[in-house]
Amino acid sequence: MRDSRHDILFDPVPIGPVTAPNRFYQVPHCTGMGWRRPRSLAAMRGIKAEGGWGVVSTEYCSIHPTSDNDAHAYCALWDADDIRAHRLTTDAVHEHGALAAVELWAGGGMVVNLGTRLPPLGLRSLPQTDTGEVHPGQARAIDLSDIADLRRWHRDAALRAVEAGFDIVYVYATHGYLLSQFLDPANDRADAYGGRLENRVRIVRELLEDTRAAVAGRAAVACRFSVGLEDAETYDAFGLLADLPDLWDLTVPDYDLEMGNSRFVKENALSPSIARATAMTERPVVAVGRFTSPDTMAQVIRSGAQDLIGAARPSIADPFLPAKIREGRSEDIRECIGCNICYAHDSAGVPIRCTQNPTMGEEWRQGWHPERVAPASAPQRVLVVGSGPAGLEAARVLGEQGHDVLLAEAKRSPGGRVSAESALPGLSEWARVRDWRLSQIDRLANVQIFPESRIIAADIPALGVAHVLVATGSHWAGDGIGRHSAQGFTTDGSLHVTRVGTVLDGGSPGADHVLIYDDDHHYMGPVLALAMRRSGHAVTLVTPAGRACQWGSYTSEQFASNTALVSAGVTVLTNRVLHRIADGAAHLACLYGGEAIRLRCDAVLPVTRRIPDRALFDALAKTDHGLRSLTLIGDAEAPGLIAAAVYSGHRAARGLETLTDPYTPHARREHPV
Ligand code: ADP
Ligand code: SF4
DSSP states (O other): OOOGGGGGGGOOEEETTEEESSSEEEOOOOOSOGGGOHHHHHHHHHHHHHTTOSEEEEEEEESSTTSOOTTSOOEEOSSHHHHHHHHHHHHHHHTTTOEEEEEEEOOGGGOOOTTTOOOOEESSSOBOOOTTSOOSOBOEEOOHHHHHHHHHHHHHHHHHHHHTTOSEEEEEOOTTSHHHHHHSTTOOOSSTTSSSHHHHTHHHHHHHHHHHHHHTTSSEEEEEEEOBTTBHHHHHHHHHHTTSSSEEEEEOSOHHHHTOOTTTOOTTOSHHHHHHHHTTOSSOEEEOOOOOOHHHHHHHHHTTSOSEEEESHHHHHOTTHHHHHHTTOGGGOOOOOOOOHHHHHHHTTSOOOOSSOTTTTOTTTTOOOSSOOOOOSSOOEEEEEOOSHHHHHHHHHHHHHTOEEEEEOSSSSSOTHHHHHTTSTTOGGGHHHHHHHHHHHHTOTTEEEESSOOOOGGGHHHHTOSEEEEOOOEEEOSSOOBTTBSSOOEEOSOSEEOOHHHHHTTOOOOSSEEEEEEOSOSSHHHHHHHHHHHTTOEEEEEOSSSSTTGGGGTTTOHHHHHHHHHHHTOEEEOSEEEEEEETTEEEEEETTSOOOEEEEOSEEEEESOEEEOOHHHHHHHHSOOOOSEEEEOGGGTSOOOHHHHHHHHHHHHHTTTTOSSTTSOOSOOOOOO
16 A cells, blocks of 8 residues: 555646646656657557656657757657657556656757757857767857748747647756757857856747747647856746746756766755746756665655656656555665666767666567566476576566576575675665665565575486576776787786775775776776775775776766865876786876886776676586586676676576577568658
8 A cells, every 4th residue: 555655746737738647757868769759669668658658758859850869869859750650658658657757958169060050050150068978060150040041940840749648848948959958158149149147048048938829729838947156147037937937847957966876966956956946937847866665756746846756767767666655665676876877878979878777679570568577377496596687687587577586696695796786885886786686586475585596417317307597797808918918918917906896895905005906997996996996095096097987977976986086185096008017017008108107006906997707607518417508697698787697688588498599680670661
């Protein structure tokens, strides 16, 4: 039964002419699917509505070919084909009684129109302002006739949005795109759209009025806007518009806070900034905060800080989060871990995937549902070896299918790499990957976990299993072989070389000054550097990349990660390759042929590659044990993201009865024609 303290989350909320059935609001979020994958989008958004989200929004939706973000996926409402494509989504959302919202978008000087090849229309003629990914070229500064065009394009797109069946139409005035460029104090245009604040908000006001006139009561008008306590003027701007839209979708100016990686930002981080604006308007306010706790959600609503619980990532990690709260099953919520792997894949221009929810992006192409798997036609006895993310997910799904599952783990505690990594600075939420799966397995009588059970090939016959899934993981190498070196470094033995595994197991490099050689470029190098500093070591982080945490530009953690390194007193050396340890020093070659550096230190900790632990699999593959299948999954197959390990376990379990050759085409592809 539902906890009565959470009842408030299920109040209907009037939004202008429409009513949200509850307070769960999936705000616009990128998906990497965009206009090229309408069926994938519709299936994914439809499942969110099925899972109880009262409002389900699109990602940014271009109003005109002058706003194009190729090679990143974005939606479009340019023509009749787009209307038909969006109908797939609005129908899927309406089928479950939810409202569908569309975020109309004008890119401005953030984009370079690589696809349409039209000059981008920026407020000023400046180089593209998206510093996350720079391209040569400048925008054309818009003039008054462009502004008139912009208003016409926006109005026409709003009309198409209504025709496509949307219930809420956005004016999108933040995130650095064109409308936020107008709002910026740097907007010194001499005409009616620049200079003093009343002029700078003019375009947003006009678009809100235009949109309201266009939708003519058939849809609500929302505005996505930023307010931040550290920037008083944002509230002055908000105050000038406060009661114009039917709904405010508020966020903060700092995207690294809004989209903060859990290494640095925890649940409900935006609330103080949002609450101040909410007090200034009569209109309902939605805001995000990576909310996964129903208690926090209810408290935020009760406090009056906002009216609706906005979510992007929590709705990706668990599309059924509202339904679980409604049914009094909060403990079943698959909580987002804040790793931003979803965002990283959108940034890479491909459909989003999720560490916690391996079905994300597979709803249409593989027909995967986040809450349901088909029961096994003939339940089998299955051994899963290794209880890291891959093994746990495989065992869970096999158990849900009705198989008789033995999950063997060599160590005393389950979790594999997520257990080890979650003890490192900032990574505590990684443990949710393990804990959610254990909690689900706990209620499956047909899944048994055997800790402290290292399996060897000779054990198999006695176990009487038909299938074996080997999820034995990987370990970090100590040789420096990696992206930038096929040979690794040479050593005369004068420096101690520590392995990542030693630190993960709670050991210490046993040295004062540790050189971390990071050719991995994700979080592990910087996180180990912070851990070493905490335990009193001097730390130098050396990387062949131009910046530490290079891949962190995709996960919105690069800036914060580097800030943390600097403030912890870690010395960072970039564009350097460790090629030799000799005479008690590390020899660091310059990537570009500059002078080598000889760095005195006491130990070297390479973070460059992992070695798959596949000895058990190889031994089993050599002999016929009468198994119906033997499958290598997770990091033991190919070391990678935790998301990839979870996905691998999920896929292997779903395919146990059907997947003979892992490389046969297994999924539908969207064809544009
Ligand atoms: P993945 O990310 O692929 O799930 P992990 O490295 O997180 O891999 O987990 C692998 C798990 O497998 C570890 O917990 C490890 O202790 C366990 N393991 C490795 N070899 C064996 C084995 N022979 N028998 C049982 N457990 C094993
Ligand atoms: Fe959350 Fe990570 Fe999933 Fe994104 S990928 S929704 S941050 S768990």
